[in-house]
Amino acid sequence: MNSPRFMIACDRCDQWFHGECIGIDEKQGEFIDLHFCDRCSQETGKTTSWKPKCGNPACEKPGRVGTHQGYLSKYCSQNCGMQVARARLELADMKRKRHALTQHVQEDEPVYSASIPDLVIHRQLQSQLNTCSEQQDQQRLQQIKSIRQQALEHVEMIAFKHAFLTSLPEPDNGTCGFDGRLTMDDALWMEAYRAAQVPPTAEVCSLGSKQCPRHTQWARLTGQVLALERQEQLHVLQRLRREKQLIQSRKQHRHDPVHLAQAVGHGAKKVNT
Ligand SMILES: [Zn+2]
Ligand SMILES: [Zn+2]
Ligand SMILES: [Zn+2]
Ligand SMILES: [Zn+2]
Incomplete structure (x- = not known):
């Protein structure tokens, strides 16, 4: 007790x-x-x-999506992102299909019809549409601005991490060579990005690549996870842009004298000036 x-x-x-x-x-x-x-x-x-459940169907934790933390990832951890990427990869290999995951992603062509951050924003958007006060719109615009900045910075951080990934040397003598820095927290990577300095040396896996089931195809998988994370953030940016336009047109509407007169005319018969 x-x-x-x-x-x-x-x-x-x-x-x-x-x-x-x-x-x-x-x-x-x-x-x-x-x-x-x-x-x-x-x-x-x-x-x-x-919060939504982690995007890994086998995981019972929440994804890193929330009002306080922003939209970091639909996965609870890098590890879950890797697991899903690995499962996808195996599936794709099995079907011997080329998959779109590794292709460059256009901002306006999301491959996924609904990602988790997308759903969360959509829900917020819906509830925002029902509220019509000027003050709430103003608050939401401020919020959008800061979420947008976060997402933009996140995209930059992902690019920074990706550059680090591609700069890693080929592992020697058939060793696995997985670099522990790749699984560091997003927060640490954000710090590293802001300081424009790759995190100091971490442990590099020295098992033979055939003896290391944990990190199979790590370079390729990490590349895919990063591409997915980038795509999620671009999706967030896209939704925010739309919501901002919506709010701005609503504000416009509200200040438009014709509409204002109509609104007033609805309640009172006539306004004498
Ligand atoms: Zn109590
Ligand atoms: Zn209370
Ligand atoms: Zn998870
Ligand atoms: Zn390894």
Whole structure:
């Protein structure tokens, strides 16, 4: 009974609640994006929102997608991204088909009809459409600006990491040669990118390449994971651009004197000037 109990903070009033008192266990807690306590829910009409599950079907963790952290990846970790990339690769090899994953991705031609960040943004977009206050639009535009900056920087970071990948030397004498820096956290890579300095030397796998099942085809797979991550970010940027246009046209509409007059005329019979 002495172990610390799992607690959740309300994202509006900052009060903390025991998970067991509000019926959320620790495992579910990992999936909370924004939590609103009962009182705040009643006052604002907002309800607790959840993060999507990791894009690896075999994984039970949340993806790195959230209001606070932004849209990092639909996978919980680099490792899950690798697993999915590997599965895809095997499938593609089996079918002996050329796959589009390694091809250069055009910003306006997403290969995936719906990625997880896409769905999350879409949902937010829908809920934004129902709200029409000038102030909320203004807030959302600010938000869009900062998410956009994040995504742009993320794309740059991915390019930086990709340059690092291609700069790695061919492994000697049939060793695996996997460089541990490739699985470092995004946060560390972001630091490295901002400092324009590749992270200091890490462990390089020295197993024989045939004896290392963990890193099979690591260079190719990492390249694919990076291409996918880049594509996700471009997709996010595309959605943000559309949402921004939408909000701007709505603002325009609101300030347009003709529409304003119509709106006023609806309520009152005539406005004398
Ligand atoms: Zn609250
Ligand atoms: Zn309690
Ligand atoms: Zn995962
Ligand atoms: Zn290895």
